[in-house]
Amino acid sequence: MLDDTSLTMMRLAGQGYCCSQIILLLALEGMGRENPDLVRAAAGLCHGGGSCDGPCGIVTGGNCLLALYTAKGHDNDQADERLPMLIEEFGDWFTETTVQYGGISCGDITGGECRTPDMSRCGTLIATAYARLMEILDENGIDPATGKDE
Numbered sequence: 001m002l003d004d005t006s007l008t009m010m011r012l013a014g015q016g017y018c019c020s021q022i023i024l025l026l027a028l029e030g031m032g033r034e035n036p037d038l039v040r041a042a043a044g045l046c047h048g049g050g051s052c053d054g055p056c057g058i059v060t061g062g063n064c065l066l067a068l069y070t071a072k073g074h075d076n077d078q079a080d081e082r083l084p085m086l087i088e089e090f091g092d093w094f095t096e097t098t099v100q101y102g103g104i105s106c107g108d109i110t111g112g113e114c115r116t117p118d119m120s121r122c123g124t125l126i127a128t129a130y131a132r133l134m135e136i137l138d139e140n141g142i143d144p145a146t147g148k149d150e
Contacts, residue, residue, distance in 0.1 A: 006127050013119055018046035019126055020061030026130050027065045031147050038068075048106030052114040056106045058122070058129045059094045063087050065133055069142050073149070080148075086136055093132050097125070 005026060012022045020042045028035055045061055048054030066087055070080035095104055101121075102108040109125065110118060137144045 005130060006123075009123060009126055009130075013123065018043060018057055019122055020045035020057030020064070022126055023058060023061035023065055023130060023133070024068070027068060027133075027144065030144055032145075033147065047114040052107035052110075052112060053105050055104055056094075056098070056109050056125075058125055059091060059104055062090050062094070062129055062133050066090060066136070069137060069144070069148055071148075077148075080142075082140060086140065089136055090129075090133060094129065097128065 008026060008029065009022055012025055017025060017039070021039050024042050025039060028038070042057075042061055042064060044050075045057040045064070048056065049060065067083060070083040070086065072079040098104050098109055101111075106114045109121065110116075134144050
């Protein structure tokens with residue numbers, strides 16, 4: 001049985017968004033926001049950042065998601081000092097989760113098929129990564145339904 005996140009993720013993948021974009025779109029939709037500039041910029045993280053040897057866009061997109069909730073965004077804003085710890089926690093989880101594929105690179109996870117990822121493998125990883133990101137936020141008292149400026 002597919003949950004709402006999985007259905008939304010499948011819809012976004014079907015619309016041509018890549019893994020890093022989907023991670024951020026899920027967060028934006030959860031906040032009831034749109035940010036096409038951010039979504040376009042996240043495309044630069046797709047497919048290992050342009051190199052099959054580069055890190056999976058799920059981990060880099062996930063780091064961006066954590067920063068979306070905690071980083072400095074304007075002159076009068078203060079960064080949450082926990083951001084490096086949150087990124088490390090997610091990175092450790094991602095490394096452990098992807099050991100079965102041989103590493104965290106896009107190529108490791110996709111079996112070298114970076115331009116045409118296997119959505120059954122990548123989709124499952126996106127869904128579990130997004131769930132873990134929401135847990136990390138929740139465990140740290142950060143409400144995923146609200147943005148940093150709210």
